[in-house]
Amino acid sequence: MNTLKLTLSQIAGHALSEASGLENCDPNVITASKPEFGDYQSNGVMSIAKKIGCKPRELANLVVEAIAAQASPLIERLEVAGPGFINIHLSDAALIQRANEIEGDLGKLIPPADAPEKIVVDYSSPNLAKEMHVGHLRGTIIGDCLARVLERQGHEIIRQNHVGDWGTQFGMLISYMRELGETKGDLPTQLADLESFYRAAKQRFDEDPDFANIARSSVVKLQGGDEEHLTAWQLFIDESLKHCQAVYDKLNVTLSRKDLKAESFYNKELEGVVKKLEDAALLSVSDGARCVFLPEFTGKDGEPLPVIIQKTDGGYLYATTDLAAVAYRSFTLQAERSLYVVDARQSLHFQQVFAVARAAGFTSENISLEHIAYGTMMGKDGRPFKTRSGDTIKLVDLLDEAIRRAHELVAEKNPGLEDAAYSEIAEKVGIAAVKYADLSKNRTSDYVFDWSSMLSFEGNTAPYLMYAYARIRSILRKQELGLENIQITTATEAAERYLLLKILQLPEIVDMVARDCYPNFLCNYLYELAGLFMRFYESCPILKAEPKLRDSRLALSALAAATLQQGLGLLGIETLEQM
Ligand code: ARG
DSSP states (O other): OOOHHHHHHHHHHHHHHHHHOOSSOOOOEEEOSSGGGOSEEEOOHHHHHHHHTSOHHHHHHHHHHHHHHHOOTTEEEEEEETTTEEEEEEOHHHHHHHHHHHTTOGGGTSOOOSSOOEEEEEOOOOBTTSOOBGGGHHHHHHHHHHHHHHHHTTOEEEEEBOOBOSSTHHHHHHHHHHHHHHHTOOHHHHTTSHHHHHHHHHHHHHHOHHHHHHHHHHHHHHHTTOHHHHHHHHHHHHHHHHHHHHHHHHHTOOOOGGGBOOGGGGGGGHHHHHHHHHHTTOEEEETTEEEEEEEEEEOTTSOEEEEEEEOTTSOBOHHHHHHHHHHIIIIISOOSEEEEEEEGGGHHHHHHHHHHHHHHTSSOTTOEEEEEEEOOEEOTTSSBOOOTTSOOOBHHHHHHHHHHHHHHHHHHHSTTOOHHHHHHHHHHHHHHHHHHHHHTSOTTSOEEOOHHHHTOSSSSSHHHHHHHHHHHHHHHHTOTTOSTTOOOOOOOSHHHHHHHHHHHTHHHHHHHHHHHOOHHHHHHHHHHHHHHHHHHHHHSOSTTSOHHHHHHHHHHHHHHHHHHHHHHHHTTOOOOSOO
């Protein structure tokens, strides 16, 4: 089933071409900006009129005739408005029919993509030297939402957790491990708190020059493939990944060990990267380091900016690995899109990597490389979110606090539940609140992390939406006869019709998120949907209505609940039947 918007675009596009004599006209169909403008409007007439030099309203009238001639059962009536807009009013009967065809299976509402693509989603990708901290939250949940949305559309998603496991810090960490191992031998316990382990190692490194030297030579040995160093390193990485997995599980994020494509994976390719750049005559030496200078990248004073590929001591850099990864995604995986869900502060890095990759043939024309940038999570003081003493906050601690706060909230709202019920609700609500607060903001902006607004039952929040869902479910439970075989038969009340139309628009929103990668579109949609349900509920009696009307309204309510559940699921948020 095509979306309403797509169906209307085809009809109006065809009519516009016919009326103007131009081929492939874009009718620019959008959802109407106000209810008095109908359900959708087509705004494409004005620019075409300009092109062919005729009066826009005259062309609009011809288009209206040409649409009417197609006699689509979807369209009730049309009108020309303003300078040449066409307002489209849809037929109630057609909307009802569409909704009933879904038969409560939202799968039918979100059609599989016409041309499923292979899409790499690089997300989360923390550095493994330390534990995940709040700075990893956004990338992890935005990336996961995009992966879910694209997967829902039937694309083949290849998750890539490009963890940092190969940098100089690992020399320090394994040297410290080896030092401790000789005296104690209880490493896994030591590593239980990676953060303090890292701090202790760093202190050793800063205080003892001999240790620092050992650490430096350790990196060289590690990267050169020395067995003993590799064993220690592997032990450390395994522990660190367990920490990550615990966070992913708690967050209900779909990443697992099989999605790992660590920096170290590309180690064996790096020599080849340098060779290829050399062959393309792109490498030059600057201050002893091998760099690529591209004319489009200059600093403030116009001096060329380097992309450093190899340091004087032979070490490779972040960009070198990313070039190898671009090649892997382009040629080995043969993906059609590669999304990099990474902090906006790395924008220049990705522009440079993509440009060098194109210049040197690390990528092909067939893949679209997209940096899905996100802003910083701020504290209320307007600075990056930290503890009072200025330390970074471990992600796992933040999530535990969310659950604790949700527990208090739920106990207040609904006293008299059993303890076990509280725990389940608190876990789901707490995690949902954190995720939703993030996903509902435009990802490119910085945003202020604020417990009280994200845990409110009012406004555009997870608790509000989850509560709306639970409320509909409780209404449906009151209906004794079961919901099978009941159909929507009426949409005469305005509130009823708005809700119905909104439900049918879910796939259009999913399309938008899949294309532009802004999860906040979906959040806004769900918030509006829940609001429309509440209005419907207030103005249209359900259980007290006469049987035929009651059934129709129950069917509509059930569909609204399913839509909310589906939408929240795409955000990575689980619903509750009761809260
Ligand atoms: N590990 C990097 C960091 O923590 C992010 C990696 C993102 N992905 C990539 N292909 N560069 O900043």
